[in-house]
Amino acid sequence: MSNWPFIVAGAAILTFLLARRLRDPLPKVLLPLAVAALFVACWHVTCELMTYPYKQPDGTIRWVETFPNPWETVLGMREPIQDGTLLRFAVASVYRVAVGFGIAAAIGIPVGLCIGWFSRGAQALNPLIQAMRPISPIAWIPLAVLWFGVKDSAAIFLIALASFFPIVTGTMTAVRSIPVVFVRSAQNFGLEGFELFRRVVFPAAMPQIITSLRMALGIAWMVIVAAEMIAVDSGLGYLIMDARNANNYERVVGSMITIGLIGVGLDFLIRRLEKFDEVRWGFPNERELVTSDSLRIALGQEKVKTAIWGNLMRPGTFFRAR
């Protein structure tokens, strides 16, 4: 049993304990890094626990590993990284997700808007959608291969399918949860029909639509791995299947980690959408979250209020200047 995992774990735990005493702002990467270090340490220890001794014919004991440890995983990924295979496969997977997700959004958002707005539409289509939603995309694989063969289009079809239902359902819910006061205001000012939809319904629904897009993207990225195992010949899912067949489990785990990292990147990108002014109102303000930090943050909030208040208190805006 090697010693370094315990040292690293100790350092990580020490960081957690100290962090509570330190003032904000901590360097943002510190705590996640400590967690990652702890995770790698635990991984290594688990691997070592899973090895067993085997007495060779000449009497010596050899330790047989059943699961790759962190360092071996990194080494196992060296080849695909160096010869560009990993990049090529990652791009292939991301491409398929992008196209499939794009198709799902392009069809799903309008359909969701229609179903949400027109109650007859909801009555008609909602049962069918809710019945098809729980069918895992993986169950669609046989049909996908039947219809599209074993090309990119089969994988893209599966991604589009997987993303479509969360987007439609989310959009529909978004439209239905618009506070009625918005619609009343709009009607009051003479907005009707398509103009009402464009100026009020759609913008009001946007934050929740973005949330459903985010969830759908997560699902799409999960599905691509399964989709690529149906004998498509590139992509990260294919890499895992190939590594498994080649008995190279270091590469299997390394590919999984790559998939996870890219997933984080994709999520980060889509969360950037939440920062736009037109939708920012729909997402909880960091300052308004109820956390143990809210007391400290509230002080900051007060300062903002005072600034605006001071502006208003100037003679002329409020009171008649005497």
Add this chain to the structure above:
Amino acid sequence: MSATQKVVVRGVNKIFPRKKEGDLVVLENIDLSVAPHEFVCLLGPSGCGKSTLLNLIGGFDRPTSGTVEIEGQAVLGPDPRRVFVFQEYGIFPWASVWDNVALGLRNLPKGEQHQIVQHYIDLVGLKGFEKTYPGELSGGMKQRVAVARALAVKPDIIFMDEPFGALDSLTRLQMRVELLRIWQQEKMTILFVTHDVDEALQLADRIVVMSPRPGRIAEIASVRLPHPRDLGSSEYGKLKNRLYELLGVSHSI
């Protein structure tokens, strides 16, 4: 007589049918008329139907029986000439202050729009905040945006349903002063719903006191005090007592 009145409500009843407990009578036999340029308050406790009455006059709902007429014409639906200012603001959080105020003016040429929007933003004291989004404004400021938006279309009537209810008491006082100033300057008819006796006394020309379950008009009191109103005068005190009496509430605790 009805031709000179801005709003005429005659014999209006509003009943909500319910399956189990029997129909709910929200409004019973309401008769009311509002003169042009008048500031009328609907005053009453919760459940007396004042918000429902406002919605009926504004066209967001239809009475079960009786008529609602504005300028001699029956009210069939919402209209930009009768603008609502809601308690929960109703301004659009996805649009800037400027875009919100310009909502009713979207069909006008750009130059004219610009002039009007800027005028009303200044009028409500939000100059400098044109590009700000509602998420960054305080409650009082958001309400000012709603008022500016309503005023910009130069409506005949403005309906206000407890518009200052979500604000703190200091801001409320400021907003009342502002509202009076604007009303005197722009001269439109205002129908104002509140449950606050002081608010009604400070603002209204006439106060329609309503009683609950079922909603009825108890009395219509005229307030003939000139603005600015002295909150300490004996006239004011007498009116206040009368109102509390009508509401059936003891005012000395």
Add this chain to the structure above:
Amino acid sequence: MKLKLLIAAVAIIVGLYFLKSYLDKKKEYIPDVPAAAVPGAKSEHPEAVKERQHFIVGFLPVTCHLTCPVTSWITEHNNTGSVFESQKFTDFPSMKEALIARKIDATFMNMPLAMKLVADGTPVKIVYLGHRDGTTVMVGIDSDIHKFEDLKGKIVAIPGRFSNQNILMLKMMKEHGMKEGDITLKELPPPEHPSALAAKAIDAYIIGEPHAAVAELNHSGRVLFKAGEMWPNFISCGLVVRQEVIDNNRAMVEELVKGIASSGKWLDSDLDKGAQHRHDAALVASQKMFYNQKTAVLDYVLTKDITRVKYTDLKPPKDRFDEMMDLFNEFKLIPKHLNFEEYADVSFAPDLETIALPFDRLPGVEGIKPNVP
């Protein structure tokens, strides 16, 4: 309120568990035969479950592994000796992982795959073979492929890169002057080959029986050539046992191999008298708890042309395996060169003369109906 919800949730889960157990027990099994796939099932032969050692052997539903269900059936109907239970896998990777993780002690497996496992450090040994020949190249019934050269530029499915099917393809490609990549070799689990051919996702496949015959019998494919024609006495799969088990429980392994060998001998003992033994084996092995395939297909493969498969001469031959090792090195499938003794242990292979056949017909075979899944 919350307590009630918690109790309800626990009650539902417990209820589901009992419901599942009850329904599992009601699965249809052939009367008089222990349900080999369900652990803990009761048998009509109390001796079969009491006081006798159990040992699980893995298999895939291919004729190369036929001696597994046959031996399993025989031991379950015996009164003495260990009981060999069989565990079905649907693809080689899962089987490989079960072996690596020590979840299974013995399994029938592709010979090259076993050699690869040893090369990668998993201590296992090949102790016996499955059968000889029994691998066929199938093409679409209306395809224009009539000889090996016609496969150039086409997609051919193989059960895995570590298989003699793959090696044979590579060997023949080299002999016909083709380069790597002239034929696309796609890895697919054996049960998926016939449907892939029918769906025209692939142009041909090379696989062990009966999956080759499936395409033949539903008229979606025809035979291009048999592997045995190109590489005589073609070796495909064999029995692989973990070294630990060999070291710690040698007697069990001996009993196992003897059972497998006697089943093999029995299968081929009456070929000139109508091959009734093979008919019996087809009937039993095709049942739900073993292969769960159409009895007619298995029967066709085993008996229509008795040279299609062979169940004798199954002691692993050193010269053949050395040849295979050289080919692996040449085609860069296994980087290092292993000696025969490092991955094979032929000490268990019995002298067939010394084995007595247990009986003529399989016990309990009269009550079994042909299976149509």
